[in-house]
Amino acid sequence: MKKLFILDTNVLLHDPRSIFSFQEHEVIIPATVLEEIDSKKRLADEIGRNARSVSRELDALREQGHLHDGVPLESGGTLRVELNHRSFQNMQDMFGEASNDNRILAVALNYHKEQEELPEEEARQVIMVSKDVLVRVKADVLGLVAQDYMTDRASDPDAGYAGYIPLKAPDHYVDQFYRDKYLFVSDLGELAPSLHPHEFAILRDESESKSALVKLNAEGKRLEPLFQAHDPVWGIMARNAQQRMALELLLTDDIPLVTITGKAGTGKTLLALAAALTKVEDERKYKKLLVARPVVPMGKDIGYLPGEKDEKLRPWMQPIYDNLEFLFDTKNAGDIDKILMGMGSIQVEALTYIRGRSIPAQFIIIDEAQNLSRHEVKTIISRVGEGSKIVLVGDPDQIDHPYLDAASNGLTYAVERFKSQKLAGHIHLEKGERSKLAQLAADLL
Numbered sequence: 001m002k003k004l005f006i007l008d009t010n011v012l013l014h015d016p017r018s019i020f021s022f023q024e025h026e027v028i029i030p031a032t033v034l035e036e037i038d039s040k041k042r043l044a045d046e047i048g049r050n051a052r053s054v055s056r057e058l059d060a061l062r063e064q065g066h067l068h069d070g071v072p073l074e075s076g077g078t079l080r081v082e083l084n085h086r087s088f089q090n091m092q093d094m095f096g097e098a099s100n101d102n103r104i105l106a107v108a109l110n111y112h113k114e115q116e117e118l119p120e121e122e123a124r125q126v127i128m129v130s131k132d133v134l135v136r137v138k139a140d141v142l143g144l145v146a147q148d149y150m151t152d153r154a155s156d157p158d159a160g161y162a163g164y165i166p167l168k169a170p171d172h173y174v175d176q177f178y179r180d181k182y183l184f185v186s187d188l189g190e191l192a193p194s195l196h197p198h199e200f201a202i203l204r205d206e207s208e209s210k211s212a213l214v215k216l217n218a219e220g221k222r223l224e225p226l227f228q229a230h231d232p233v234w235g236i237m238a239r240n241a242q243q244r245m246a247l248e249l250l251l252t253d254d255i256p257l258v259t260i261t262g263k264a265g266t267g268k269t270l271l272a273l274a275a276a277l278t279k280v281e282d283e284r285k286y287k288k289l290l291v292a293r294p295v296v297p298m299g300k301d302i303g304y305l306p307g308e309k310d311e312k313l314r315p316w317m318q319p320i321y322d323n324l325e326f327l328f329d330t331k332n333a334g335d336i337d338k339i340l341m342g343m344g345s346i347q348v349e350a351l352t353y354i355r356g357r358s359i360p361a362q363f364i365i366i367d368e369a370q371n372l373s374r375h376e377v378k379t380i381i382s383r384v385g386e387g388s389k390i391v392l393v394g395d396p397d398q399i400d401h402p403y404l405d406a407a408s409n410g411l412t413y414a415v416e417r418f419k420s421q422k423l424a425g426h427i428h429l430e431k432g433e434r435s436k437l438a439q440l441a442a443d444l445l
Contacts, residue, residue, distance in 0.1 A: 001124060002077075004028060004115070006108040008130035009036040009100070011149045014373075014403040016053035021151040024076040026124075030107040031083045032100050034058075046373055047403075082107050101135050109142050131403055160396075160412065161419045163427035164200035164245055165193065167214075171205040177212055183223040185216070195220065198255060198425035200245045213241060215248065218422040228252060234274040234282075234327055242429045243267055249425040250275035250391065253285060257381065258391045259369075259415045262429030265438035268393045269367050270323050276363040276391075277327060280345055286363040286389065289346045291320050292354060293367040294376070317348050320367060351380065360385030369411040370394035371401045377410030 003025045011018050012033065019027050040051040058081075064071040067081040105128065112126040128139040128146040139146035169191050177183045183203075185192050195201070195216045201223065204211045214223040226244060228251040238244040242262075249258045250272060260268045279285045324346075325336045340346050351366070366372075366380060369392040377392070384390050392414055396406040406412065418424035432439030 002026060004111055004124050004126045006030065006104070006111065006126065006128050007033065008104055008128070008132060008135055009033045010131040010403055011129055012037060012054045013040065013047050013050045014131055014149065014408075015151070016050045016057060018149060018151065019057065019079055020073055020075045021149075022075065022077055026070070026077055027073070027079045028107070028111070029058075029079070029081050030104045031081065032103040032107075034081065036100055046376060049375075101132070101138070105135065105138055105142065105144075108139065108144055112142075112144055160428075161196075161415055161426060163425070164202065164242070165195070167192065167201040167203050168206060169203060171207070171210065174203060174205045174210045174212060177203060177214065177223065177225075181225055183214070185221060185223060196419045197422045198249065199419075200226075200248075200427070202241060213244060215245075218254070233271075234277045235329075236270065236274040236327070238271075239267070239433045240431045242427055242431065243271060243433070245427045246271050246429060247275060249427060251278070252425075253279075253389070255423065255425045256384065256389050257414075257418060257421075257424040258389070259411065259418070259424070259426045260391065260393045260429065261370075261396060261411065261415065261426075263395055263432060263443075264398065264441075265432035265434030266429035267433050268395075268429060269319070269365075270326065272365045272367075272391045272393055273320075273323050274327060276365060277346075279363050279389075281343070286387070287345070287361045289363050289365070290359065291317075291346070291348045291365045291367065292351045293317065293320065294369075294371045295350045295352060317350070320348050351376070354380060354383055357383050358385045359383050359388055361387040362389075364388060364390040366390065366392050368394050369414075370396045370399050370406075370409045371404065372410035373401070373404065374408075374410050374413045377414050381414070 005022050005025055006028050007018065009032075012029075015021070019029070037051045037054055040047050041055060042048060043051070058067065061067065061071050061073075061079060067079065068083055070078045070080040073079050108126055108128045115123045115126055125145060128136070128144050129149055130136055130139070130146065131149055136146040136148070169188060173183060173188065173191075185195065197218050197220055198215060200213065200215050202211060203214050203223070213226050215226060216222070217224050226248045228248045233247055233251070238247055243266075246260055246268075249255055249260075258272075260272065262268050273291070276286075276289045276291075280287075280289045321336055324340070328336060328339055330336050330339070340348075351372075362385075364384065369377070371394070372380070381390060392411055394411045396409060396412050399405060399409055401409070404410075415426050419426060
């Protein structure tokens with residue numbers, strides 16, 4: 001039986017092509033949603049871009065007929081723009097204020113009551129789709145079925161790809177690995193689960209008296225030792241197994257895309273910067289280090305900032321400068337600015353200016369990548385030119401973007417989409433190394 005899906009504004013602003021994600025069912029867009037999208041289309045950010053994309057999608061569908069009568073979709077369903085389905089009266093008794101959210105809910109409620117009056121074999125289920133939690137709560141109070149927009153969710157956040165697994169094997173396999181410096185996956189047979197290229201494993205014997213850190217090669221045939229990160233990297237030593245794995249990916253030139261996730265204090269940004277400085281300044285593998293992060297505030301925005309571009313960006317980029325000050329061991333305020341100015345090979349900027357660029361032969365670090373949408377991640381990675389390496393760093397549990405969550409953000413999406421590719425590697429850092437208090441806060445709060 002076909003269903004009726006009522007879309008909230010935030011669904012379309014999150015994914016402009018969401019109207020094509022409901023297969024053979026009917027999609028209904030209340031007129032209030034069009035008004036809200038119209039109010040966003042002049043914004044210069046991702047929301048404004050999506051508002052304009054939605055407008056173009058709807059305009060293209062007009063060629064197939066009047067939208068208020070319903071037009072067929074490529075997914076097999078239909079789309080209808082609802083001008084004013086009956087009235088707001090049914091909502092007036094429960095939620096008196098005629099807000100935009102309540103008007104959208106009124107459309108869903110009126111359709112629901114209309115379907116209840118039909119014979120059971122003809123009635124269709126009405127579902128309110130919104131990324132706004134309170135809208136879903138209100139819908140539930142009204143007796144409506146409500147759900148989040150799930151189509152773009154990459155995975156269950158608690159069962160995501162970690163980049164490594166524990167691997168138990170009989171003693172002679174561990175001895176063979178230390179003797180030959182490799183181990184064929186085919187030799188392990190059923191003992192080895194399905195691994196992805198560059199995925200790590202902590203190989204242990206059955207008595208757990210012997211262990212080794214191993215990595216599947218790009219071809220997916222051999223488990224090999226870690227070749228990098230045995231010595232300090234720009235003065236930084238790996239403090240745990242996962243940090244060693246991260247440095248292995250960061251220092252391997254044949255892996256142009258690296259994604260690193262983990263809680264606050266696990267060393268994600270510091271390790272990436274240390275590896276980048278080694279590659280750019282010591283080995284001269286790349287011409288420049290480019291560090292960028294999205295300008296998304298935590299809490300209330302402080303508004304416009306005075307000064308030139310660099311002065312405006314400094315508060316947003318300060319976490320990057322904090323890590324650079326640690327790596328360069330600066331003593332006085334302003335020393336890091338003099339160092340960076342003298343080196344000339346390190347560029348720190350906001351992601352606002354990355355669209356349209358081509359970035360060859362550079363080591364690129366995107367910090368706080370969990371605040372990026374799928375489209376933004378695609379835009380950024382597609383900027384990477386020949387000979388460049390890009391590292392996406394972030395914590396999917398600390399998202400400040402209003403329309404993203406742990407499963408639908410661009411970082412998680414990139415991890416899941418690239419995990420089976422030879423050109424990419426991923427690691428999830430678990431153990432906090434900033435301080436005992438920072439680790440405790442990450443675990444408890």
